[in-house]
Amino acid sequence: MRIDLHTHSTASDGTDTPAELVRNAAAAGLDVVALTDHDTTRGHAEARAAVPEGLTLVTGAELSCRLDGVSMHMLAYLFDPDEPELLRERELVRDDRVPRAQAMIAKLRELGVPVTWEQVARIAGDGSVGRPHIATALVELGVVPTVSDAFTREWLADGGRAHVDKHETDPFEAVRLVKAAGGVTVLAHPAAAKRGRTVSESAIADLSAAGLDGIEVDHMDHDAATRDRLRGLAKELGLLVTGSSDYHGSRKTCRLGEYTTDPEIYGEITRRAAGAFPVPGTGGPFGA
Structure with a gap:
């Protein structure tokens, strides 16, 4: 079973439409794919209608967060997209x-x-x-x-010459809001140092104590030593370990299914979720 829990469509900064993304996920041999556009669920309806038979869609979002001046991303899965508090916060981020x-x-x-x-x-x-x-x-x-x-200090990276801060959610508040909406939270690429400053392990421990469910370990921006370190940290803190492509279509070099999540971890994510359910494909009107 091949499971990719971090992808983007044209609803945010990917190049595949939501319908194309689920079709391409099936063609890549995935059994489960999560659509996690930045701070929006706008692509969910199109993706739901297009899920091919044999593929399961996990609805989600990647929330923009900031802690002590460090930009970070929180993957949120299977939450109620209409929960008012979380919806209001997503709109604040998106409008900025x-x-x-x-x-x-x-x-x-x-x-x-x-x-x-x-x-x-x-x-x-x-x-x-x-x-x-x-x-x-x-x-x-x-x-x-x-x-x-x-994405370097010369141009757009955090602290770069052309970088500008935006409204970002406190990650502890993000965990609270997603939990209140019935969702599951996973800290995205927490050690992707080439993107800029990263959060400390003590901050991850504090987030774990506040209800964080997991960390994304297997990711293109983590080398082998970093993945081993994060896996050890996750074990110490009792956090789930995920792996994902962070697919953006042709905008990045990563491929669908380049990194994947263990089926047992996926099962635990779905067991913890109460805001929404995975969508099994039925070969809908947009399907292949």
């Missing part, structure tokens, strides 16, 4: 994305990069605009060779 992107564009222009809001808006399309869309614009302009190369 446009002015933040415009401020980063202004910084880039001050640095001599001829990027425009019109270019970034075209790239974002109907998705929630974010740094990957600006990074794609930098690739189009020949400023950097790949999207990943834009």
Whole structure:
């Protein structure tokens, strides 16, 4: 059983539509895929309608958080998307994305990069605009060779020359809100140091005590030594260990199913969830 619990669609900063994503997940040999767009559940309905027979969809989101000045992401699974408190917080984060992107564009222009809001808006399309869309614009302009190369201190990484902070949720509050909405929380790529500063192990321990369910260990931004260290930390704290691709379509090099989650861990996530249920594919109208 192959399970990938972290993917993105055009509802945020991926390049596959939600329907394309679930079809591509099935074609990649996955049995379970989670749709976890940034701070939004807008792609869920299309994905639900398109789940091919033989694939199960887990609905979720990747929540933007910040602790002591460190940006971090919280994967939330199988929560009630209409729970008012969590919905309000997601909308606060999402509504800050446009002015933040415009401020980063202004910084880039001050640095001599001829990027425009019109270019970034075209790239974002109907998705929630974010740094990957600006990074794609930098690739189009020949400023950097790949999207990943834009996420450095020279450009868009935390603390970078063109970086601008946005509204982000306190992770302890995120855990509380997701739990109240019946969901399960997993800290995404907690040691992805190339993205910027990362949270300390003591902070992860505090989040565990506050109800965090797991940490994403097997991820493209964690080398083998880091994965071993995080696995040991998870065991010490009694946290679930997940693995995921963090797939963004053609925007990143990672492939669907590049890293996967153990079926027993997936089973435990579904047992803990009370806000929503996995969606088994029925070969709906958008199916292959």
